[in-house]
Amino acid sequence: MSSTRHNSNSIGLFCGLLAMFACNAVAVEYYTEKPSFLPSCRIYEPGFTKCSTNTIQKLVDQLQVGIPEIIEKYGPWDPMHIRDIIFKQDNVEVATIRANLTEVVVTGFSQIKIKESRVSKKDFSWQTKIFLPKMRLDAKYKMEGRILLIPLSGAGNIFIEIENVDILMYTKTQLYEKGGFTFDNVTDVQVRLNMSRVRTQLDNLFNGRSKEVERSTNQFFNDNWRDFYEALKPLIVDTVENILKDIMGAVFHLIPANFFVEDIPTPQQLYGKTA
Numbered sequence: 001m002s003s004t005r006h007n008s009n010s011i012g013l014f015c016g017l018l019a020m021f022a023c024n025a026v027a028v029e030y031y032t033e034k035p036s037f038l039p040s041c042r043i044y045e046p047g048f049t050k051c052s053t054n055t056i057q058k059l060v061d062q063l064q065v066g067i068p069e070i071i072e073k074y075g076p077w078d079p080m081h082i083r084d085i086i087f088k089q090d091n092v093e094v095a096t097i098r099a100n101l102t103e104v105v106v107t108g109f110s111q112i113k114i115k116e117s118r119v120s121k122k123d124f125s126w127q128t129k130i131f132l133p134k135m136r137l138d139a140k141y142k143m144e145g146r147i148l149l150i151p152l153s154g155a156g157n158i159f160i161e162i163e164n165v166d167i168l169m170y171t172k173t174q175l176y177e178k179g180g181f182t183f184d185n186v187t188d189v190q191v192r193l194n195m196s197r198v199r200t201q202l203d204n205l206f207n208g209r210s211k212e213v214e215r216s217t218n219q220f221f222n223d224n225w226r227d228f229y230e231a232l233k234p235l236i237v238d239t240v241e242n243i244l245k246d247i248m249g250a251v252f253h254l255i256p257a258n259f260f261v262e263d264i265p266t267p268q269q270l271y272g273k274t275a
């Protein structure tokens with residue numbers, strides 16, 4: 001399965017309607033001056049993790065305000081439109097389903113709280129603790145298969161709403177040099193999720209043949225949300241990982257790592273000359 005953001009043409013359209021020269025100034029390949037919203041930290045000085053936690057929170061707050069280069073690529077941060085999700089899970093006890101989600105919109109990222117941002121001095125990988133009061137996915141679905149022994153086939157609207165989400169994110173990066181700055185190349189993102197509740201609604205289950213069975217099936221999924229979540233976990237985890245990897249990838253190709261961690265080594269210093 002895969003999911004990535006739509007390219008948004010809204011900025012281009014907006015620019016087209018305004019003067020061209022004004023918009024050429026908006027998007028740059030990468031920043032050569034530290035943006036004022038970003039407080040930087042020093043990893044070889046005490047209190048780095050506390051400082052870094054605040055810096056990453058400021059970055060996330062700015063994503064909500066809007067970073068033009070990121071909006072141009074992915075559209076707004078919240079609600080966020082993401083690419084279609086094709087989900088296929090076979091031969092698993094809890095679910096055998098094929099589901100396609102289109103017109104996918106994810107809401108809730110504006111409320112992100114960064115609880116802790118650790119950076120490894122060894123390889124400059126990150127470990128980030130994030131809290132989200134609510135995350136909601138709305139989409140059109142088409143589905144065949146079974147979840148928790150219930151045979152399902154249908155097409156219509158779906159929402160999945162997750163409350164009090166704790167995210168533990170492991171990010172691998174590779175340092176590279178561009179224009180005399182050190183940058184992070186985000187090469188891998190993995191998340192672990194905990195939540196207090198999952199709510200869901202699938203309209204038009206069984207292709208609308210029985211509203212009563214549709215209602216009781218949705219009720220069953222909500223009453224047994226932990227099992228329902230286990231069944232859909234790969235879909236939810238992959239979706240979150242893909243969103244974070246895309247956005248962080250774009251942000252860290254745009255903003256030099258030096259603006260986050262002033263005393264970050266150069267790639268040559270970290271990997272040696274042959275790297």
Ligand SMILES: *[C@@H]1O[C@H](CO)[C@@H](O)[C@H](O)[C@H]1NC(C)=O
Pocket residue numbers: 086098099100142143144
């Ligand atoms: C989902 O989309 C794929 C590729 O477009 C298609 O092959 C598959 O049949 C679709 N699955 C469902 C359940 O509609």
Ligand SMILES: *[C@@H]1O[C@H](CO)[C@@H](O)[C@H](O)[C@H]1NC(C)=O
Pocket residue numbers: 166167168192193194
């Ligand atoms: C989820 O909860 C378990 C058990 O309480 C805990 O060990 C784990 O660290 C938590 N993970 C996250 C991402 O909060």
Ligand SMILES: *[C@@H]1O[C@H](CO)[C@@H](O)[C@H](O)[C@H]1NC(C)=O
Pocket residue numbers: 174176185186187
């Ligand atoms: C980032 O990593 C990917 C995958 O390892 C690689 O293909 C790409 O060339 C790297 N980009 C830069 C700028 O180093």
